[in-house]
Amino acid sequence: MTRTTIISIAALAAALLFLFASLHNSASAATALPDPTVDDKLTPQAGDAKLVLGGGCFWGLQAVYEHVIGVNHVTAGYAGGTVKNPSYEQVSSGETGHAESIEIDYDPSKITLGTLLKIFFSVAHDPTQLNRQGPDTGTQYRSIIFFNSDDQRRIAEAYIKQLGDTKIFSGRIVTQVVPYQAFYRAEDYHQDYAAHHPENPYIAICDAPKVKRLKEEFPNLYREENRK
Secondary structure, three states: OOOOOOOOHHHHHHHHHHHHHHHHHOOOOOOOOOOOOOOOOOOOOOOOEEEEEEOOOHHHHHHHHOOEOOEEEEEEEEEOOOOOOOOHHHHHOOOOOOEEEEEEEEOOOOOOHHHHHHHHHHHHOOOOOOOEEOOEEOHHHOOEEEEOOHHHHHHHHHHHHHHHHHOOOOOOOOOEEEEOOOEEEOOHHHOOHHHHOOOOHHHHHHHHHHHHHHHHHOOOOEOOOOOO
């Protein structure tokens, strides 16, 4: 059964266990993550920059970043594998090496890479879960940052070290930082899935709370209407 079908009672139970595990393994809800000490600066003029991230189901990642001020567009897709133009079924088999990912198009005059990463580590996913996020298991759900420049690599690695040194997470951060090679857009029915299917139990239990946390923890960066 795929996530696009009705979720079973067992899957719902697993999702609930995920919430409890996240509360245990993630940073305390009362402890905000620090700002990155290594970051880029806002550019004086509007522009277009890209960042590709993977951290569990791309439905939730896309839902979070579409509500972030400074983000122009978010695309759900696949990255990090060996097959060109893979299908969802191929990626779900775990045999292509891809991770469910999102490509974030953002304006570097409005938001920095470090801030996008702070959102990634604080509300978008749990970076201490190895090859899984809650009820979703497999390497296609791994925590990963695809850098496309030396600056992106430097900022990502520095922030992971910073968070590790502060021991703000109870577990070890397992996020990979790897070179960007290719990003393949996922099928149309995956795009903006959370916005189109808010009544889906998976969305309600696993993804809606992430958007809620974004609004609570980043009120100055949150916009009510998601950007599609």
